[in-house]
Amino acid sequence: MTTTAKITKKTDRKLLSGNEALAQGAYEAGVISAAAYPGTPSTEILESLVQFPDLDVQWSVNEKVAYEVALGAAVGGVRSLFACKHVGLNVAMDPLMTSSYTGITAGFVVVIADDPGMHSSQNEQDTRWVSIYSKMPLLEPSSPSEAKEFVKEAFKISERFDTPVMVRLTTRISHTKEDVRIQKREAPSQPVFEPNAAKFVMVPGNARKRHLVVEKRLEKLKSFAERSRLNRIEKGDKKLGFITSSVTYNYVKEQYPDASFLKLGFSYPFCDDKIKEFAKSVKKLVVVEELDPFLEEHIKSLCIKAHYKHPSFRCGELRPELVSDVVAGKKKSVKQMPARKPRLCAGCPHLFSFGVIKKLNLFVTGDIGCYTLAAIPPMSTLHTCVCMGAGVTFNEGIRKAKPGQKVVGVVGDSTFVHSGVTGLINAAYNKAKGVIFILDNRTTAMTGGQEHPGTGLTIRKEPTKELDLVALCKACGADNVDVMDPRQREKFEKLVKKRVNEDSLSVIIAKHPCKLIK
Secondary structure: OOOHHHOOOOOOEEEEEHHHHHHHHHHHOOOOEEEEOOOOOOOHHHHHHOOOOOOEEEEOOOHHHHHHHHHHHHHHOOOEEEEEEHHHHHHOHHHHHHHHHHOOOOOEEEEEEEOOOOOOOOOOOOOHHHHHHHOOOEEOOOOHHHHHHHHHHHHHHHHHHOOOEEEEEEHHHHHOEEEEEOOOOOOOOOOOOOOOHHHHOOOHHHHHHHHHHHHHHHHHHHHHHHHOOOEEEEOOEEEEEEEEEOOHHHHHHHHOOOEEEEEEOEEEOOOHHHHHHHHHHOOEEEEEOOOOOHHHHHHHHOOOOOEEOOHHHHOOOOOHHHHHHHHHOOOOOOOOOOOOOOOOOOOOHHHHHHHHHHHOOOEEEOOOOHHHHHHOOOOOOOOEOOOOOHHHHHHHHHHHHOOOOOEEEEEEHHHHHHHHHHHHHHHHHOOOOEEEEEEEOOOEHHHOOEOOOOOOEOOOOOEOOOOOHHHHHHHHOOOEEEEEOOOOHHHHHHHHHHHHOOOOEEEEEEEOOOOOOO
């Protein structure tokens, strides 16, 4: 990533991925603060921003914390950015919903990277619905160059309408590269924060009044969407017209280059007048989108006659070669491509931990991380996986249903800090028993080796306070806390046998660094 110190001309260009381009755009827009928790496909946004030394960038312990830190910076008066993957947004929903009421002081952009096809995710949710639910504006770039420009526009919209603004990427946009123009950084916008309890203290009396403000704002945003250059009509053959957005626009354009298009970049609030105008201008109207019928449901509500994709297209990615099937109203054709199944790396410390767990035939409640791969052969030794932190809480729940079975929970070091701590406190408070394994490989390995509080390094690799997992687990109420290298097979197996057969709440920290760490 090139910092502005190396930029000499307005016309300098650089090959950037969507995540890198968005970070570049945020920097050029004058962003000052950014926070996130790593999660594919959004991770590189923060990793790109951190390369600008004049920015305040942090890995937070989870997405809720990151959102609150970034929102606090925006309320305090500096342009700020929050980034996450789609499931990470679920963790941040509590502050997100209320931030729509409070508004901001300086621009605040919420970047979400969805994962159609579930390349690295446990579900395939479509976060476009959150814009309706939260009553926040939603922008959808269709390429890296648009990601760069749209985030700049998002900051302007945020400050103009006193609202957080959502920018939605998908895996293909986040990780595709494009030649983009590098421009100079704007002077950071730093409006003065003025204490205003009626705006920023959301007790019921204030929140009721702010809800009225949100509804009025939504009407203004709707008018703005009609005029926004991000929603554009491309005139072509009037016999066939498409309404589309995001990366899907590229797929349709590739297959039907001569057709007419209404490309939606400002996806919510909906630009009803422009949609109606476009619908009248073409003989056959086709709505093409990836995943849920977000555009479809709204366009149907306008009583506009159009052709929509078969419901089978609501699962998985939309590929360019399938667009013609959408136009024809056909079912999605599914081709099973031969693939190499993922597996834990050779020499991975998790192999030693699960080797012992498998040998002892234990029921394992799992979590999100590299170790989730223990669910598939050759290990086949992980029996549940739902979300971050559930390796701890599911252990407590499963034991209620299977009191006679030996059940253990497994969680990673970064995941434990993210959302496992509260589960351990809950287990101790409710007198639950059992063994929780913290597989401490000294990094956030699944997303590429990012730092976290347990590593003692910041996102800039600067030394900081290192979280004491032993002291933390004891403070949470664990009866026993052991630390051992799982490669000490005989000693590790002996320890696991002992703790599993005790009537106590124990934590075993299986500690050995990931083989990919330098």
